[in-house]
Amino acid sequence: MSRTGKNRAFEGTNEIPLDELVVDPAYRTTVRRLERLRSTIERRQPTLHMVLENVHDPHNVSAVLRTCDAVGVGTVHLVYTYEEFPKIGKTSSASAWKWTNIEQHQSVQECYARLRSLGCRIYATDLAERAVSLYNVEMTGPTALVFGNEHRGVTPEASSLADGNILIPMVGLVQSLNISVACAVTLYEAMRQRTVAGMYDTPALGPTAIEAMLKEWAER
Secondary structure (H helix, E strand, O other): OOOOHHHHHHOOOOOOOHHHHOOOHHHHHHHHHHHHHHHHHHOOEEEEEEEEEOOOOHHHHHHHHHHHHHHOEEEEEEEOOOOOOOOOOOOOOHHHHHHOOEEEEOOHHHHHHHHHHOOOEEEEEOOOOOOEEHHHOOOOOOEEEEEOEOOOEOOHHHHHOOOEEEEOOOOOOOOOOOHHHHHHHHHHHHHHHHHHOOOOOOOOOOHHHHHHHHHHHHOO
8 A cells, every 4th residue: 555645644654543443443433432532431439429210211210321421421220119110121211221320329328338448428309397408519529319219208317418409490380300301400510510520521530540441431
């Protein structure tokens, strides 16, 4: 293969131009995939956590996981004490499960202990007397957001043991949102705050962690 045009710049160097190195279309796809994986990993937010407590609808769980992936949530924590974790079908939303870091816990206390060991402030979504608007909550520090069952909401235990309660301001007659919508609204406020703070511009993970995660993801 002859070198023409821009490739002449590489003559006399040890660097091989990408269009000569990648002669196999399948390999070109692999290179592009690795570049995309790396870019995604570098924007992950390891200090942003989501907690799902007894959320039983598979469509809701799938939608939440997809939003978590979109925003770059570091870890999703599962607490199932009343409900069974739903079977996730093969949908586009469910594919987000593949790229989500999941931790399962046997109880609220165990989950919260884990989060506090990571320095998180825990906010449970609940219309409790102490609840404040999510727009008044600082979410650039280590933060865990707790969402409960579709019908019962978070348990009294999850609400009272949290560091605070948050709510989504509403002015309509129906003062409720589907859990997947509520999660999306809340997570995108967290993303907005972190974007303003420049937290997506510089990798939060160190080089060694990024390379280890890239290797793991590449094998999925």
